[in-house]
Amino acid sequence: MSGKLYLNMLQKGVEGFAKYKGDVVIGKPHGVGTVVYPDGNKYVGEWMNGLFHGQGIYTIASDGYNYVGEYRIGNLWNGTMKEKDGTIDYKVVNWKKIKQ
Numbered sequence: 001m002s003g004k005l006y007l008n009m010l011q012k013g014v015e016g017f018a019k020y021k022g023d024v025v026i027g028k029p030h031g032v033g034t035v036v037y038p039d040g041n042k043y044v045g046e047w048m049n050g051l052f053h054g055q056g057i058y059t060i061a062s063d064g065y066n067y068v069g070e071y072r073i074g075n076l077w078n079g080t081m082k083e084k085d086g087t088i089d090y091k092v093v094n095w096k097k098i099k100q
Contacts, residue, residue, distance in 0.1 A: 022047070045071070067092070 022033015028050035029035070036042045045056020051074035052058070059066040069079010069092060081090040081097070090097045 025049075048073070065089075 016038035018035050018037045020029055020033055020035040022029060023031025024033075025031070029047040030049060032046055034042065034044045040061030041059065042061065043052060043056055043058045045052065045058075046054025048054070052071035053073060054071065055069070056071055057066055057068050064084030065082070067076060067079055067081050070077040072095075075095060076092045076097075077095060079092050080088050081092065082088055088100045090099055092098070
């Protein structure tokens with residue numbers, strides 16, 4: 001089932017309604033979808049039971065910094081953290097951040 005949800009979520013101390021569009025199971029994001037938070041930050045990717053899980057891209061609206069890679073149960077797992085210009089800042093390997 002696909003649809004839209006308006007989620008009341010806390011994200012980095014910003015309270016308000018996040019807008020989610022994508023697959024929904026039992027009222028939670030599950031499958032593939034996009035969420036945009038009140039501060040403009042955005043996640044596009046895979047979900048499991050309302051958590052980031054699988055491949056995804058999280059972008060910080062204010063500076064374009066992003067994480068591209070795999071999430072497991074809502075946590076960074078394997079991927080890269082990049083500046084807006086594409087410069088790699090960190091690699092994430094099995095939850096551990098490695099400065100580049």
